[in-house]
Amino acid sequence: MFPAKGTKLYSIVHSKCPFCHEGQFFVSHPYDLAHAGDLLAACPVCQEKYSREPGFYYGAMYVSYAIGVAVCVSLWVAFLVLAPATPLGWQVGAIAGVMVLAAPWFYALSKILWANMFFSYKGKDRKVLG
Numbered sequence: 740m741f742p743a744k745g746t747k748l749y750s751i752v753h754s755k756c757p758f759c760h761e762g763q764f765f766v767s768h769p770y771d772l773a774h775a776g777d778l779l780a781a782c783p784v785c786q787e788k789y790s791r792e793p794g795f796y797y798g799a800m801y802v803s804y805a806i807g808v809a810v811c812v813s814l815w816v817a818f819l820v821l822a823p824a825t826p827l828g829w830q831v832g833a834i835a836g837v838m839v840l841a842a843p844w845f846y847a848l849s850k851i852l853w854a855n856m857f858f859s860y861k862g863k864d865r866k867v868l869g
Contacts, residue, residue, distance in 0.1 A: 750764075751852060757855050758858055762779075764782075764850075772843065776846045785861070796853060796854075799850045803848075807845060811838065815834060
């Protein structure tokens, strides 16, 4: 099964706890706009907290910005290569539309990426201390 459990990619793709890869990371899916990007306080399986300190996820906005820039540039290059005759207004409109529609997913993706930069897989069967 790709990606293999125990890898950071598994946690990111499946939005699972970065510590045990069993529990959910988010309260709901990214397009539930009332709860977009809301995290659970701790993993329901291993009880590890998802935040190290207040404001821990502020750094995720830089990740979200990088994702947005990468998508915008990729779409612009795709237009230049695949449909060079497309008017600039249509290109800008299409790129803006994709960015608006994908924004909740980018927001959630940036948070799970940020968490996986700082938290490591420990396995489900380890003993929780404390």
